[in-house]
Amino acid sequence: MKILVCISNVPDTTSKINFTADNTAFDTTGVQFVINPNDEFGLTRAMWFKEKQGATVHVATVGGPSVESTMRKALAIGADEGIRINAEPTDGFFVAQQLAEVIKTGGYDLVIAGRESIDYNGGMVPGIIAALLDINFVNTCIGLEIEGDKVTAIREIDGGKETLETSLPLIIGGQKGLVEESDLRIPNMRGIMMARQKKLNVVEPVEAIHAIKDKTFDKPAPKGPVKLVDAGNVGELVKLLHNEAKVI
Amino acid sequence: MSVLVYTESENGKLKKNAFEAASYAYKVAQDMGTTLTAVSFGVADASALGEYGVSKVLKVQNDKLKVFNARAYAAVLAEAVGQEGAKVVILSSSTDSKYLGGLLAGMLKAGYVPNVVAAPDSVTPMLVKRMAFSNKGFAHTEITTDAKIIGVSNNAYGAHENKTSLEEASFDPSLGEGVFSTNSVNIDKVSGEVTIADADIVVSAGRGLKGPENWGMVEELAKVLGAATACSKPVSDMGWRPHGEHVGQTGKPVASNLYIAIGISGAIQHLAGVSASKVKVVINTDPEAPFFKAADYGIVGDAFEVVPELIEKLKEFKAQNA
Ligand SMILES: Cc1cc2nc3c(=O)[nH]c(=O)nc-3n(C[C@H](O)[C@H](O)[C@H](O)COP(=O)(O)OP(=O)(O)OC[C@H]3O[C@@H](n4cnc5c(N)ncnc54)[C@H](O)[C@@H]3O)c2cc1C
Numbered sequence: 313m314k315i316l317v318c319i320s321n322v323p324d325t326t327s328k329i330n331f332t333a334d335n336t337a338f339d340t341t342g343v344q345f346v347i348n349p350n351d352e353f354g355l356t357r358a359m360w361f362k363e364k365q366g367a368t369v370h371v372a373t374v375g376g377p378s379v380e381s382t383m384r385k386a387l388a389i390g391a392d393e394g395i396r397i398n399a400e401p402t403d404g405f406f407v408a409q410q411l412a413e414v415i416k417t418g419g420y421d422l423v424i425a426g427r428e429s430i431d432y433n434g435g436m437v438p439g440i441i442a443a444l445l446d447i448n449f450v451n452t453c454i455g456l457e458i459e460g461d462k463v464t465a466i467r468e469i470d471g472g473k474e475t476l477e478t479s480l481p482l483i484i485g486g487q488k489g490l491v492e493e494s495d496l497r498i499p500n501m502r503g504i505m506m507a508r509q510k511k512l513n514v515v516e517p518v519e520a521i522h523a524i525k526d527k528t529f530d531k532p533a534p535k536g537p538v539k540l541v542d543a544g545n546v547g548e549l550v551k552l553l554h555n556e557a558k559v560i
Numbered sequence: 561m562s563v564l565v566y567t568e569s570e571n572g573k574l575k576k577n578a579f580e581a582a583s584y585a586y587k588v589a590q591d592m593g594t595t596l597t598a599v600s601f602g603v604a605d606a607s608a609l610g611e612y613g614v615s616k617v618l619k620v621q622n623d624k625l626k627v628f629n630a631r632a633y634a635a636v637l638a639e640a641v642g643q644e645g646a647k648v649v650i651l652s653s654s655t656d657s658k659y660l661g662g663l664l665a666g667m668l669k670a671g672y673v674p675n676v677v678a679a680p681d682s683v684t685p686m687l688v689k690r691m692a693f694s695n696k697g698f699a700h701t702e703i704t705t706d707a708k709i710i711g712v713s714n715n716a717y718g719a720h721e722n723k724t725s726l727e728e729a730s731f732d733p734s735l736g737e738g739v740f741s742t743n744s745v746n747i748d749k750v751s752g753e754v755t756i757a758d759a760d761i762v763v764s765a766g767r768g769l770k771g772p773e774n775w776g777m778v779e780e781l782a783k784v785l786g787a788a789t790a791c792s793k794p795v796s797d798m799g800w801r802p803h804g805e806h807v808g809q810t811g812k813p814v815a816s817n818l819y820i821a822i823g824i825s826g827a828i829q830h831l832a833g834v835s836a837s838k839v840k841v842v843i844n845t846d847p848e849a850p851f852f853k854a855a856d857y858g859i860v861g862d863a864f865e866v867v868p869e870l871i872e873k874l875k876e877f878k879a880q881n882a
């Protein structure tokens with residue numbers, strides 16, 4: 313089985329979000345970039361398929377040279393090879409077309425992407441890829457078992473979960489639950505050393521359409537101070553929620 | 561050229577988000593000088609859509625489409641788009657809508673913007689305000705393709721009544737080969753419980769509750785309020801609560817009217833996912849807990865005393881206001 317894990321490179325979850333002076337772009341000054349958490353779960357699941365079922369695992373990212381450190385981390389975790397599509401990932405449709413091309417030429421059986429990138433929260437790349445390639449798709453995937461080309465997947469739904477049967481080729485939008493938090497891997501010294509020897513291919517983007525463009529950004533309005541209610545006077549909170557906030 | 565809205569239903573009844581999506585879609589249709597067509601699945605009586613600006617509803621009644629199936633539903637919507645000559649499709653931000661949003665975007669070669677929180681800044685060009693960076697910021701995004709898909713955030717634009725004369729038409733999609741290649745074999749869902757996505761009120765608890773055996777009071781508080789229960793990430797990682805309850809940047813997003821956080825410190829990743837809630841209440845022993853800075857109301861106190869007391873007071877309040 314040939315697996316491609318799509319990795320987006322996102323600001324570390326603790327990052328303060330700021331925009332450039334004219335509010336037209338995200339200000340990356342001082343921001344640490346990491347593997348998108350949803351993709352980290354998927355990558356760990358891919359490692360399981362590699363170790364238990366002999367799968368080959370490649371990782372792909374659409375991005376400029378600066379994403380290579382994130383890709384090296386994925387290689388250190390255990391992916392066999394990396395592919396960087398050399399273009400700015402400005403919109404999800406564009407990114408999906410680039411990845412679809414890599415998937416088609418690479419002949420992957422299983423593509424693991426994330427439910428969403430935690431930065432722009434697009435949540436569209438895997439679905440668009442599925443439609444462009446006309447392959448099966450399971451989103452918000454929290455469980456994945458493969459026997460031959462038969463697939464059993466579990467997806468999160470509002471208020472529960474649903475078990476689905478499908479077949480390869482398949483793309484998933486994964487998230488926490490695909491593997492447990494405690495199973496996530498931190499690259500060790502040996503992995504980091506080995507990653508240096510692994511291939512990281514750079515390919516140029518194919519011609520593609522652009523579908524959306526972020527024009528400007530702004531931040532939520534600052535919050536007023538909290539209104540504290542004495543712990544001995546809980547009834548007051550009920551009154552405030554009813555009369556003032558009008559939420560009960 | 562109309563605007564098309566996918567109106568979600570459950571067990572044959574339209575969901576609250578269907579009316580929110582329809583209201584939003586009506587606004588877009590008005591701004592574009594056109595009318596609004598809805599697509600519903602397995603809804604016998606869709607007349608309520610006429611209260612929210614829908615001029616025509618295409619009713620799909622097909623046993624194969626009783627259970628949500630992203631690929632098949634996307635194919636049906638694409639066919640409806642063709643029939644109606646629609647240029648704009650409006651979806652909600654439910655798990656199902658987000659599942660089919662990407663598929664539909666790929667099929668229609670449409671720009672898709674989910675998590676939209678306000679009426680469009682403009683319709684020509686189509687410029688919408690959406691949440692980004694998990695509520696730490698907003699983007700004003702232009703959709704530059706001919707076909708356009710907008711996913712409306714829950715509880716952001718709201719449902720607005722606009723009485724319209726509604727034409728109900730049945731719609732019998734062609735359902736080509738291959739659309740049923742990913743199929744549901746089991747749905748595991750506690751029926752009758754409010755889900756985090758649909759809830760007006762969410763009661764959430766964190767590591768401050770010390771152990772899973774202490775969730776009884778959280779569930780009772782939720783019950784009194786008709787609320788959904790949620791938890792912080794470590795609580796689900798430790799297996800105290802199911803993963804589906806984990807909210808925050810890497811969990812489910814919360815956009816309720818009221819969010820009550822009990823024994824949750826308010827880490828940046830937690831706040832990122834819940835800050836779209838309109839009113840936030842924090843109960844925490846530590847007055848320095850960061851969550852107080854992001855809250856509207858707070859009680860500095862021990863959850864094991866405050867929560868039972870709050871349940872009592874709410875019961876009294878309900879008895880008086882019944
Ligand atoms: C990549 C990444 C992603 C993450 N994503 C998420 C996410 O999506 N959602 C999320 O929640 N977290 C997330 N986290 C974890 C986050 O950083 C925090 O660790 C977590 O939110 C803390 O959970 P908590 O508030 O329950 O626990 P703690 O931080 O331990 O807080 C417990 C609180 O309970 C209070 N307390 C103790 N006893 C009582 C009592 N008797 N009565 C009242 N209060 C009491 C304490 O004062 C304290 O404030 C993420 C972390 C990382 C690194």
Ligand SMILES: Nc1ncnc2c1ncn2[C@@H]1O[C@H](COP(=O)(O)O)[C@@H](O)[C@H]1O
Nearest residue numbers: 320374401425426428429434435436437
């Ligand atoms: N620039 C990118 N390069 C590779 N994969 C990406 C990129 N952007 C998004 N993805 C994949 O698509 C998923 C959903 O991303 P998004 O649609 O941007 O929210 C991510 O979790 C990744 O798996």
